[in-house]
Amino acid sequence: MAKTRARKFILVDRDGTIIEEREYLSDPEQVKLLPNAAEGLKGLQELGFGIIVITNQSGIGRGCFSDETVQKIHRKMAEDLKVFGVQLDGIYYCPHTPEDHCNCRKPRIGLVINALADFFFSPEDCYVIGDNFCDIELAKNIHTKSILVETGYGEYVKKSKKVEPDFIAKDLLDAVRIIRDQKNKNE
Ligand SMILES: [Mg+2]
């Protein structure tokens, strides 16, 4: 893939952040955008950010569903988002289980490395947005800012106080407000 000009990207989690969290989602028909998710991604795009989805899909490694099923689910999600004018720049997923000790399962940074090979950007200029511990830890591992959304597992993660996100947002639309404020502060 050709490298595009330097842009800033939002690295966003899939389950519990863009679409409803379901354990081992295996049916494209069960893809449901969370309230405000498409509007939020649209807002981020309008701020000039590219959108890259970074997701752990250990259900593949566990044999719950195939690689092909995951790609169907991603096509369905992309179609649903397109209705709102949202264009995903890329979707990267880890198919492994924790026992595989791969380098791409979040919070490890392998998927970001793969995205860097396709797009030209500085990880420090990104935001990682997600609902789980691994998303916040991924942000730390690539030395960038994290936003914990309170959708999916987010509320539980927030209450646990086991991670310290840079920001906490109600949902993806609320995250736009935070990023816009930060942008205005830095300009
Ligand atoms: Mg998640």
Ligand SMILES: [Zn+2]
């Ligand atoms: Zn992996």
